[in-house]
């Protein structure tokens with residue numbers, strides 16, 4: 001559920017909660033196992049988390065007893081909140097416009113985070129390292145539909161269409177820290193593209209290629225990648 005190594009999201013969470021006073025009510029939409037909810041609860045906020053995934057909701061309930069969680073659909077929200085937080089969720093829902101409209105309806109403030117463009121983050125190096133072991137790009141399926149919300153102009157436009165007044169679309173850089181080589185390479189080898197590459201070239205060649213690509217990012221005994229995210233800061237128009 002988490003998109004990276006533990007702790008990476010804290011600079012993003014800080015921006016999502018910037019200026020939100022203690023005691024404010026927060027709807028954490030697509031809360032997953034409750035990592036952001038735990039952070040917000042520690043800040044003295046009253047958090048309600050919803051997620052479509054029943055097992056994620058159960059995990060959040062175990063991890064964050066100070067917040068309330070329920071199974072729910074981001075396309076159909078209930079209640080009224082000072083802040084609706086959409087942390088790394090919009091890329092995962094069927095209809096981001098409808099989710100933003102619902103967020104505008106039930107929230108005073110709406111703050112939503114997305115990845116930056118591919119070229120803005122060091123994680124792209126995983127794909128670049130594996131490219132020699134994958135089919136040529138032209139042979140791979142290109143996703144259909146409108147440009148993704150990683151494009152800032154599109155993100156602003158869809159927020160306006162949803163009835164939100166955009167206060168800011170800020171950039172936040174988050175460090176992804178991997179304590180050693182295995183932590184960097186291991187999860188990749190079990191992902192779809194990693195398995196494909198291993199089937200093509202074998203695990204040793206793939207591991208060597210990944211470690212070579214990340215050599216400039218050595219940090220202590222491990223590796224540090226800097227990845228860029230955007231935070232939409234908006235309110236109901």
Ligand SMILES: C[S@@+](CC[C@H](N)C(=O)[O-])C[C@H]1O[C@@H](n2cnc3c(N)ncnc32)[C@H](O)[C@@H]1O
Pocket residue numbers: 001002003029030031032033034035036050051052053056072073074075086087088089092093094
């Ligand atoms: C990448 S995870 C982010 C989880 C969490 N916000 C975090 O930052 O760790 C995306 C989450 O969105 C949830 N999700 C996807 N579609 C949803 C929907 N229609 N309604 C509610 N949650 C949804 C998934 O179950 C998943 O937990």
